[in-house]
Amino acid sequence: EETKGIWMKKYRIAMIASCMTINGISTVIKNYCENIDLKRFSITVIAGKPINELYRTEFEKLGIEVIELPERKENTVQYYVELVRTFRKKRIDVVHVHGNSATISLELLLAKIAGVKVRIAHIHNSKCEHEKANMLLLPLLKLTCTNGMACSSLAGEWIFGKDNFYVLPNGFKTSRFKFCSVDRDIVRNQYKIADKYVIGSVGRMNDQKNQQFLLDIFTEIAAKNERAVLMMVGDGPNYKMIEQEARRHKFSERIVLTGECQHTEKTYSAFDVFVMPSKYEGLGIVALEAQISGLPCIVSDNVPKDVMLSDNIQFVSLCDKKEWIESVLAQERFDQSSREEFYEANRSSIMKYDIDNDVKLLERQYLTYLNMVS
DSSP states (O other), rough: OOTHHHHSOOEEEEEEEEEBSSSSSHHHHHHHHHHTTTTTTEEEEEEOOOOHHHHHHHHHHHEEEEEOOOOTTTTTHHHHHHHHHHHHHHHHHHHHHHSSSGGGGGHHHHHHHOOOEEEEEEEEESSOOOOHHHHHHHHHHHHSSSEESSSHHHHHHHHHHHSSSHHHHHEBOGGSSSSOOHHHHHHHHHTTOSEEEEEEEOOOSSSSTTHHHHHHHHHHHHHTTTEEEEEEEOOOOHHHHHHHHHHHTTTTGEEEEEESSHHHHHHHHOEEEEEEOOOOOOSOHHHHHHHTTTTOEEEEEOGGGGGSTTTTTEEOOOOOHHHHHHHHHHGSSGGGGGGHHHHTTHHHHHHHHHGHHHHHHHHHHHHHHHHHHH
């Protein structure tokens, strides 16, 4: 009964990110925007430059307004000035700020000054590159946000402490990542790796994702298995450096770098084993995608255990290169034909991350928070 009145009104939600390049946070925002009930909620996506054209097109198709601010790092003052203007002009009801650390507290402070009653800080990582700035801004974040959200318990506890946040899974269309034998053949033929043992990774090329580690262990893997090929999918600030190191690698002819990829679901089908040597993660959505594709997964023990959907995943310390090498080599014996059944066999654990379920959780949280301030 309490929420009846609230369902009648259409509330204005601002989804905010520092930029919208192809990355994890942008994908989460896109997935929720595509599936949220736009009759109940009016969504505005606000981000600093650059905004990827793929996202812009998708949002415009849905009738979601995209507001591009100046680049946050290069034009900091202008970015925040434009942000305040936008809050006031749009008369936003809920500001939902996505980020990796307490640096998002400035967006939240401006939302508070502009009179926005519900201010959500949504954390997507369990560590950050700017630890001093994070520590300095943490008290401000706690003062300016009305509600905390996180992609996992680990990410939430890092910023908010115990029990002061809501865990919202990084929901996505899980069925897109089902194994497909047709995609497997197309991708493997495209890269001339049809008869190879393909060790695959997907992720932004940066220090956190630690692709350097893969190049290092691949030296021994390739020496021990002549069919082994390392396929790295993704782009990012370290791409050129990784590309140069791959060219200098002893087994350079067996390393494939795809660059930016818009259809990663197809590349998972092409892999034989998935590897993820991250130094830290808020969740590690690619480990979920890889498992849904039925792949055996070897991931660092820095990845939250929340990603475990079945026994097909192994957590290994980055200090133990020998175990990584042995584990990767051992997966050549994995029965690839079992991948066809994985989705149905593990449906109950997979559904926790399905956007059709998770978007309802987000809608419910918005209404709960709004009810608290009405």
